[in-house]
Amino acid sequence: MSATAVSPRARRTRVLLLGTVLLVAVCGFVYELVIIALGTYLFGNSIFQVSIVLAAFVSAMGLGSLAAKPLQRRPVTGFVLVESAVALVGGLSAMLLYAAFAYADLYQPTMIAVASAIGFLVGCEIPLLMALLQRTRDESPGRSVADLLAADYLGAVVAGIAFPFLLLPALGQIQSALAVGALNAAAGFVVLRTVRGPSMLAAPLLAVLAVLAGAAIFAGRFEVTARQQLFDDPIVHTERSRYQDITLTESGSGDLRLFLNGDLQFSSRDEYRYHEALVHPALAGPRARVLVLGGGDGLALREVLRHPDVKRVVLVDLDPRMLALARTDTRLAGLNQAAFSDPRVTTVAQDAFNWLRSSTERFDAVIADFPDPDDAGTAKLYSVEFYDGVRRRLLLPGGRLAVQGGSPYFAPDAFWSIERSVAAAGLATRPYHVDVPSFGDWGFVLARRQGEGPPPLAVDRPTGARLRFLDARTLAAAASFPPDRGRRSVAPNTLNRPRILDYERRGYRDY
The missing domain is CATH 3.40.50.150 (Vaccinia Virus protein VP39)
Known part of the structure; x- marks a missing residue:
C-alpha cells in the first residue's frame, strides 16, 4: 500500500484508532484527576497530592511502555487485555482509595499503588496503538507519532475540562471513575471490532463491564457507609459542592458539627x-x-x-x-x-x-x-x-x-x-x-x-x-x-x- 493510495477501509480504521487514542487519553487523565481530587479533599495540601500522584503515574507509564514491547507482536490481544485491566483498576480506583482511608487508614500507600498500577497500564496503551496505526498505512514513524500525540494531547484537554465542569458535579468521584472505566472497556471493543480481532477477546471486556455495573449499583450504599465511618456522630446532611465536601453531623445529645473536606x-x-x-x-x-x-x-x-x-x-x-x-x-x-x-x-x-x-x-x-x-x-x-x-x-x-x-x-x-x-x-x-x-x-x-x-x-x-x-x-x-x-x-x-x-x-x- 502506498502513502498516496489509501483505501477507504484503511482510512476509516485509522480514524477509529486515533479516536481510540483520544478516548484512552481522556480516561487516563481523569483517573489522575480523581486520585488527586480525592487526596486533596481528604488531606488537603494539594501540592503534595499532585506531586506524589504525578510522580507515581508518569514513572509507571515509562515502565509500562517498556513492558509493552513483547505485546506488540500481537497488538490486538495485548491492547484488549490492557484495556480490561485498566478499566477494572481505574474504574474501581476511587472506591479502593475511599475504603483504604475509611476502614484501614492506609490511604497514602494505596494511593501510590493505585496511581502506579494505572500509570503502568496507560503506558502500555500508546505503543500498542502505535503498532496498530502503522499497520493501516505505510508511512514514516514520525508522521504516525505526530498523529498519535495530537490525539493524545487533545484527550488531555477534553478530560481537563470535562472532569471539573461535568463529571465531578454530576457524578462525584466514585461514579466518575466507574463511568470512565466503562469507557476504557468500550475502547477495547472499538479496537476489537475495527481490526476484526478474535471474538473470544470480548469475554474479559464483558466481565469487567459486569463488575463495574455491580459496583455502580453498590456505590451509593458503599459511599454512605464509608462516609459515616469517618465521623463519630450520625451524618444529618452531606453534599458535594463545586468547591468542597460539606457534612453536618449531630450527636444524640444535640452536638451539631460542620466538616469541610473532612x-x-x-x-x-x-x-x-x-x-x-x-x-x-x-x-x-x-x-x-x-x-x-x-x-x-x-x-x-x-x-x-x-x-x-x-x-x-x-x-x-x-x-x-x-x-x-x-x-x-x-x-x-x-x-x-x-x-x-x-x-x-x-x-x-x-x-x-x-x-x-x-x-x-x-x-x-x-x-x-x-x-x-x-x-x-x-x-x-x-x-x-x-x-x-x-x-x-x-x-x-x-x-x-x-x-x-x-x-x-x-x-x-x-x-x-x-x-x-x-x-x-x-x-x-x-x-x-x-x-x-x-x-x-x-x-x-x-x-x-x-x-x-x-x-x-x-x-x-x-x-x-x-x-x-x-x-x-x-x-x-x-x-x-x-x-x-x-x-x-x-x-x-x-x-x-x-x-x-x-x-x-x-x-x-x-x-
Whole structure:
C-alpha cells in the first residue's frame, strides 16, 4: 500500500484508532484527576497530592511502555487485555482509595499503588496503538507519532475540562471513575471490532463491564457507609459542592458539627468560645461597617450582629452552597440565629482574594475566618500579599483586622508565620489564644496599621447581651504565651513561597 493510495477501509480504521487514542487519553487523565481530587479533599495540601500522584503515574507509564514491547507482536490481544485491566483498576480506583482511608487508614500507600498500577497500564496503551496505526498505512514513524500525540494531547484537554465542569458535579468521584472505566472497556471493543480481532477477546471486556455495573449499583450504599465511618456522630446532611465536601453531623445529645473536606469547622458545644474570641476584640472600636471573609456558616456573622450600632456587614465566602445551607438548614440557621436574614447583611459568593482586588468599599473591622491553610487555595488567604491588600484597600483609618491563626500548640510554626505575614504587610499585631475544647489551644491575630501601634485587647459587651466566654480577664490572659509556644523565628508566607503549607503539615504530623 502506498502513502498516496489509501483505501477507504484503511482510512476509516485509522480514524477509529486515533479516536481510540483520544478516548484512552481522556480516561487516563481523569483517573489522575480523581486520585488527586480525592487526596486533596481528604488531606488537603494539594501540592503534595499532585506531586506524589504525578510522580507515581508518569514513572509507571515509562515502565509500562517498556513492558509493552513483547505485546506488540500481537497488538490486538495485548491492547484488549490492557484495556480490561485498566478499566477494572481505574474504574474501581476511587472506591479502593475511599475504603483504604475509611476502614484501614492506609490511604497514602494505596494511593501510590493505585496511581502506579494505572500509570503502568496507560503506558502500555500508546505503543500498542502505535503498532496498530502503522499497520493501516505505510508511512514514516514520525508522521504516525505526530498523529498519535495530537490525539493524545487533545484527550488531555477534553478530560481537563470535562472532569471539573461535568463529571465531578454530576457524578462525584466514585461514579466518575466507574463511568470512565466503562469507557476504557468500550475502547477495547472499538479496537476489537475495527481490526476484526478474535471474538473470544470480548469475554474479559464483558466481565469487567459486569463488575463495574455491580459496583455502580453498590456505590451509593458503599459511599454512605464509608462516609459515616469517618465521623463519630450520625451524618444529618452531606453534599458535594463545586468547591468542597460539606457534612453536618449531630450527636444524640444535640452536638451539631460542620466538616469541610473532612476537617472540623465547629462543634455547637463550644463554638461560641472561638467566635467570641475572633469577633469581639475586632469590634472594640469603630464598627459601623464590618467585613467578614469566610465564615460561610454564619456564626461569626451572628456575633457581629449582636452589636446594634453595626450598620452594614458584608460577608464574602467562596461557596454559594455553604451560604445556602447556612440559610436553609434549620439546625444551622438556628445556631447562627438566622443571621443571613438580617437586613444589614450583604453576602458575596466569590473567592476572597479576587474580590479584594476589585473592592472599592472600606470597613472599620475586617474578620478573616478562613479554614486552616492546608492547601494552595487557602494558603494564599494567609499570605503577605493578601494582608497587604486588606490594609491598603479595605481598612479605614483606625480599623482592625482579626485573623484566625490555627493552633499555637499543635502547629506553632504555622501560627507564628501567620503573625509574621500580617506584620510584614505593614500591620502592627497583637497575637492571643484561648482554649476551644473541640480544637484545643487556638490562636488569633489582631492588627491595625503600624503607625497606629498594636491594638489593645479589649471587649465591648454588646448592648443588652451577655457574652458566654469572653471578658476582660480572659483576654488579658489570652495575650500570654508559655515559653514552649512563644514567638518563633519563622518566615512569613507569600504567594511565591507558600511556607505555611509545610509549617501546617509539620505541626500536625505527630497528632
